[in-house]
Amino acid sequence: MQQRIPDATIRRLPAYLRWLSTCNLERVTSGILGQATGFSSEQIRKDLAYFGAFGTRGVGYDVKALRQEILRILQLDRGVRAVVVGAGHLGTALVRYVGQSRQRDLEIVAVVDNDSDIIGTTIGHVSVEPIEKLEQLVEEYDIGMAVLTLPASAAVEIAERLANAGVHAFLNFAPVPVCTKRFDVFVQQIDLTLEMQALSYFVQARQPHPIP
C-alpha cells in the first residue's frame, strides 16, 4: 500500500504541475521550483518525497517524469468526465479548448444551458442540453466534475443540485463564491478579473510614471 498523501500536499501539487507544464527545463531543483511557486525548497522536497520522487543533490528532478508522477497522484490516469454549465462565450471556449487539447484523461461530455435558442445546438461534438436534465446527465455519463460559467445568481443553486447528484469537484468562474455545507465537495474558484488585478504590480512597477 502506498503511504497516504496529506491533503495539504495534494493542494500544493497543482501549483507545481502548473509550473512544470510551462517551464522549458529538462531538470529542476527544489530551489528553482520553490522560487517559481513561492513554497520553500524544504517543503517541496518533503512533498515530492511522499510519492517517491527524490531529486539528486545539485542536479534536481527530471521535469517530465515529475510531471507524469503528479498527474498520476492526481488520479488523472483513471479519466475524468465533466459537465459545463452555461453555454455562453466562456462555456463555448472551454469546451473547444479542452477538446482541442486532446486530453484522453479529461473529457467534457455534456453542456447545459437554459436558453431555448441554443439548446439543441452543438459545440464541437457536444450538444447543448436543457438544464433540467442536469441530474440525469450526471448519472448517465458518470460525471464527476462540473465547470460553472453562469451568472452569479444561479451558480449557488446549481452547485447544490450537482453536489446532491454526486459531483464533488467544481471549477467556478461565476463571480460569487460557491460554498456548500458539504465537506466532501471541493470548489476551485477562478476569477478572471482577479487574475488580471493580481498582475497589475508588474505593469506599474516598471513604468516610470503612474497613469495620471
Place this chain on the structure above:
Amino acid sequence: MQQRIPDATIRRLPAYLRWLSTCNLERVTSGILGQATGFSSEQIRKDLAYFGAFGTRGVGYDVKALRQEILRILQLDRGVRAVVVGAGHLGTALVRYVGQSRQRDLEIVAVVDNDSDIIGTTIGHVSVEPIEKLEQLVEEYDIGMAVLTLPASAAVEIAERLANAGVHAFLNFAPVPVCTKRFDVFVQQIDLTLEMQALSYFVQARQPHPIP
C-alpha cells in the same frame, strides 16, 4: 519611504488575494490562510508584516482591510489598462466579464483580431481593431497589460511585439508558454485544461469505484 517588498512576497500576494476574495469570514488567522493557500503561517505573518498588516494573536486579521491593503500593494489603485488579443469566444467572454465587474481600477480598452469578419464589430463598448494596429493602440491608450487568447502558433510572436511596445504584464491563455528573453516582462500562464486536471483528485478520491 516604505520598505521595499521582496519579489517573492509579491508573488505570493495573488494567492492570498484570491482566497480572501472568496472566503466568507470577517477575520482570518495566519493558520487558516496558510491551510487555504498552502503556505506556512510563519511565511504569511512575515509577508503581511512587510506592508504593515499585523494580526492580533488568536483573533487574526480583518479580511476586508487585508484585501484592500493587498490591492494597494499590487498598485491597482493607480489603474491598469489592458488589451485583449483575440476576439474569439474566450476573448469576448473576458471583455464582458471585466466590463460587468465594473472594476474602476482595471479597464479593457482595446480588443484586436486578424479576422476581417469581426474587425469593426463591438464587444460591450469596445470595438475590435485589426491586429496591425497593436503598437499604435498600446501607445494611444497607455496600455500596460495584455491578455492573450490566441492560437499557440501566434502567441509568442505577438507577445514579443507587445513587449517591445512597452507592455510588461501578460495573462496568457494560449496553450503554449510565452517566454521572452526580457527580464522585465511577467507572464501569468492560465491553462484551463490544467485547472480541470488539477481538480481530478477531488473527483476520484470520493468515488468508491474508479471509472472502468
